[in-house]
Amino acid sequence: MPNTTTNVKTDYYVPPDPKVEIKEKIRAFFNAFGNLITVIALIAILGVISYFFIFPFNVVDGISMQPNFCNGDIYITNKITDYFNNYSKGDVIAFKYNEKSNYIKRIVAMEGDTVKIEGGKVYVNGLEIEEPYLPEGRTTEVGGWSQLAEGMEYIVPKGHYFVLGDNRHFSSDSRDFLAISPSKNPMNGNVIVIVWPPERMRIFDKNQGLPENECNK
Numbered sequence: 001m002p003n004t005t006t007n008v009k010t011d012y013y014v015p016p017d018p019k020v021e022i023k024e025k026i027r028a029f030f031n032a033f034g035n036l037i038t039v040i041a042l043i044a045i046l047g048v049i050s051y052f053f054i055f056p057f058n059v060v061d062g063i064s065m066q067p068n069f070c071n072g073d074i075y076i077t078n079k080i081t082d083y084f085n086n087y088s089k090g091d092v093i094a095f096k097y098n099e100k101s102n103y104i105k106r107i108v109a110m111e112g113d114t115v116k117i118e119g120g121k122v123y124v125n126g127l128e129i130e131e132p133y134l135p136e137g138r139t140t141e142v143g144g145w146s147q148l149a150e151g152m153e154y155i156v157p158k159g160h161y162f163v164l165g166d167n168r169h170f171s172s173d174s175r176d177f178l179a180i181s182p183s184k185n186p187m188n189g190n191v192i193v194i195v196w197p198p199e200r201m202r203i204f205d206k207n208q209g210l211p212e213n214e215c216n217k
Helices: 017-053 079-083
Strands: 058-061 074-078 091-095 102-110 114-118 121-124 153-156 160-163 187-196
Touching: 058 102, 058 187, 074 091, 079 187
Parallel strands: none
Antiparallel strands: 058 074, 074 187, 091 102, 091 187, 102 160, 114 121, 114 153
């Protein structure tokens, strides 16, 4: 019996439904918008975490660190240093002095070091320390206002830091309140960048100093 099967062609064009197209476009828009909001939220969360826990911003209040830090300067510290207790001599750190005051000072000696101030110079373990960050001729004095006397030797206790302001004649520091400790004086990291004002914006180098008149410009 002959084969009478007939092949019928059915691949004809079906025009798209405008309503379906609109729905698809709306769905794609909201998907993209949702992804954008998610990215923005993640960036904001990371920014908040960074600001409070990793790279916080700080503001200089006072003249005790002139000329390297001027009143009103804004700087960023590295809190990771604090988490791992990885500070070193020469670091400039931010810390809480009391409930009302936050200080910025420079570490000049650490636990176990013997500090002596004599003849306008600072000695650590019997050797005069080099301080290339200070203006030429700047001296370090002690007096009646200080807990240290001229030529007196002071051993930095375990877990403590002996700190001084760069503006030695106008700084309240370890000459007054002796060495600080993270348990009593919570630290906010060491300075890594000065971000304001623009003319002093720079990556901070603890071994370099600015000119004597920097803050008078």
